[in-house]
Amino acid sequence: MEKKYDVIIVGAGISGGLIASRLSKLYKNNQKSEKNKLRVLILEAGEDRSNRPELVETYLNAANKSPGSPYKIPVNMAPSPDGANDYYDQSEAHDNNQFKSTYERRVGGSTWHWLGNCPRLLPSDFKSNKLYGLGEDWPITYDDLEPWYCEAEHEIGVSGDHDELNHSFGAFRTRPFPMHRIWPSYSDIQISKVLKNADDTHKAYNDLPLVLVNTPQARNSQPYNERPVCTGNSSCVPICPVGAKYDATIHIEKATDKKNRVDLISKAVVTGIQVDPETGKIATVSYKSWDDKEHIVAADLFVLAANGIETPKILLMSRLPGNNDHIGRYLMDHPQGEGVCFSREPLFPFRGPPTTSGIDKFRDGAFRKDSCAFRLSMGNDGGGRTLTSGAVLNEIVADSFGSKLKSELNQKLTRLFRISFLAEMRPLYNNRVTLSPKTEKFTLGIPVPKIDFTVDGYTMNSFEKISAVMQSILKTLNPVGDILLPNNQSEHKGAGHIMGTCRMGTNKTNSVVDRECRSHEHPNLFIGGSSVFPTVGTANPTLTVAALSLRIADSIKKQLKLIS
Numbered sequence: 001m002e003k004k005y006d007v008i009i010v011g012a013g014i015s016g017g018l019i020a021s022r023l024s025k026l027y028k029n030n031q032k033s034e035k036n037k038l039r040v041l042i043l044e045a046g047e048d049r050s051n052r053p054e055l056v057e058t059y060l061n062a063a064n065k066s067p068g069s070p071y072k073i074p075v076n077m078a079p080s081p082d083g084a085n086d087y088y089d090q091s092e093a094h095d096n097n098q099f100k101s102t103y104e105r106r107v108g109g110s111t112w113h114w115l116g117n118c119p120r121l122l123p124s125d126f127k128s129n130k131l132y133g134l135g136e137d138w139p140i141t142y143d144d145l146e147p148w149y150c151e152a153e154h155e156i157g158v159s160g161d162h163d164e165l166n167h168s169f170g171a172f173r174t175r176p177f178p179m180h181r182i183w184p185s186y187s188d189i190q191i192s193k194v195l196k197n198a199d200d201t202h203k204a205y206n207d208l209p210l211v212l213v214n215t216p217q218a219r220n221s222q223p224y225n226e227r228p229v230c231t232g233n234s235s236c237v238p239i240c241p242v243g244a245k246y247d248a249t250i251h252i253e254k255a256t257d258k259k260n261r262v263d264l265i266s267k268a269v270v271t272g273i274q275v276d277p278e279t280g281k282i283a284t285v286s287y288k289s290w291d292d293k294e295h296i297v298a299a300d301l302f303v304l305a306a307n308g309i310e311t312p313k314i315l316l317m318s319r320l321p322g323n324n325d326h327i328g329r330y331l332m333d334h335p336q337g338e339g340v341c342f343s344r345e346p347l348f349p350f351r352g353p354p355t356t357s358g359i360d361k362f363r364d365g366a367f368r369k370d371s372c373a374f375r376l377s378m379g380n381d382g383g384g385r386t387l388t389s390g391a392v393l394n395e396i397v398a399d400s401f402g403s404k405l406k407s408e409l410n411q412k413l414t415r416l417f418r419i420s421f422l423a424e425m426r427p428l429y430n431n432r433v434t435l436s437p438k439t440e441k442f443t444l445g446i447p448v449p450k451i452d453f454t455v456d457g458y459t460m461n462s463f464e465k466i467s468a469v470m471q472s473i474l475k476t477l478n479p480v481g482d483i484l485l486p487n488n489q490s491e492h493k494g495a496g497h498i499m500g501t502c503r504m505g506t507n508k509t510n511s512v513v514d515r516e517c518r519s520h521e522h523p524n525l526f527i528g529g530s531s532v533f534p535t536v537g538t539a540n541p542t543l544t545v546a547a548l549s550l551r552i553a554d555s556i557k558k559q560l561k562l563i564s
Ligand SMILES: Cc1cc2nc3c(=O)[nH]c(=O)nc-3n(C[C@H](O)[C@H](O)[C@H](O)COP(=O)(O)OP(=O)(O)OC[C@H]3O[C@@H](n4cnc5c(N)ncnc54)[C@H](O)[C@@H]3O)c2cc1C
Pocket: 010, 011, 012, 013, 014, 015, 016, 043, 044, 045, 046, 067, 102, 103, 104, 105, 106, 107, 108, 109, 110, 111, 113, 114, 115, 116, 117, 118, 237, 268, 269, 270, 271, 305, 306, 307, 308, 310, 311, 314, 495, 496, 497, 498, 528, 529, 530, 539, 540, 541, 542, 543, 545
């Protein structure tokens, strides 16, 4: 078979996009000439070139607004799994044992409907086993990743307040953010004020005040990289109407610019990678196009960046020699929940992105030996998922009209407020992705992922404490009516953070990839994305994914002896 490509990347999300964009600028044979530019192929299961205005229109017209509602489901082909049970084989599991996070299957991946929060992991998150007996330590430290965090923040465009976050829990920063923070919302300012004066709340937490800090986020606070400033529509999940929020189509477009030698084949569902028995190296990748035709392409080096569900699925379908038992194991998410109330004074939500500030205080401490760390987000989007503005509107409209209707709207919609939490969970050996015996017509006869998942006592037993913290904060707003908290101790939602499943470590007895994200068994195979995380801390994962992806591109540059 003719080898047309140097590198093949599977998946056109942020990981695949950043790696492709970096590789597109590199040359081989020590010569900077057109013919020595690296030849790269990106294979993507979903559709290409989504039309933003059309997607926004579909979202506006959708009766049921969900993270998947702007994205039309193509007939006969892999839809993005909007509801977890649309696709995953786990329908018999009890609700608390269901993996609830899904992803977007199209060029750009889940960054189409992500929120864009970009905190870094903390130094302690990389060594939580040593410090707290929690999970497995990363084979790299915060210091190793710090320069790549800075580079990722500049590459994707993150707005944040450097001084406020510098050295928080030891997380030093060597470069400011490329853009100042997104301005705090009116409710951020009011809540900061009431928390300052809330003596009881201080006492409950060892006299340490609960302080709001800025949430760094991948949306423009000023024009950046030829993209506009956030217009505050508050609809980032599921779609930014103006493109102020970063999404990975930006790097896919940069990579596939006609000056480069990068091809993108969309509607190409990868079914496996194959080893050359003579060299023992990965030699080819097979895929099915949406017309059900099979294809095989060869290259020197391969990157799987198809996310924490699909990357292990591809590896398991490939039945590679080496048979690494860790593939698919230690699946994790950040279990989430909300506290909601109507504040006594109006807070005027629905302006700005869904969150601009949070409370970091519970992200680290000796308590992590016994109970999980968590981060709190202050909402700017009314009652969040618990009490949607639609539900409140329906209730008001059913009960009133005329001047009463106007007054009720003013009273209620201006006072609706939520806090949400995002909790750490432990990596559990039996939380895993395997191949289901079921195939669905929309997956071209390819097995769907079977998921076994549970959140253990380490996290579950902390929910009561987290609810109590949320309640004490909401009480400072002197709320009208009840404070709504999760109904029972075990209720939680998925964060959309699909992590674990191909974790990094020191050797193949404890992991799938090494500290460079290179397969232990197959040195010409790299894995991009949060599937390589050994533990998850309390940072939304994508900035770390971006930092690791830029680092992977650098490792590939060294391994293939490329020049820039
Ligand atoms: C509602 C929601 C909100 C979120 N908010 C945040 C946030 O605020 N902050 C944060 O850090 N993270 C957030 N996330 C998570 C974030 O979206 C992901 O971490 C990130 O997008 C993952 O990028 P990726 O490139 O690793 O994977 P993906 O974006 O999943 O990209 C992988 C690509 O591979 C393709 N693919 C899959 N299988 C195959 C195959 N067999 N062959 C070829 N291609 C394949 C997929 O179609 C996809 O395009 C959120 C997620 C959701 C769902």
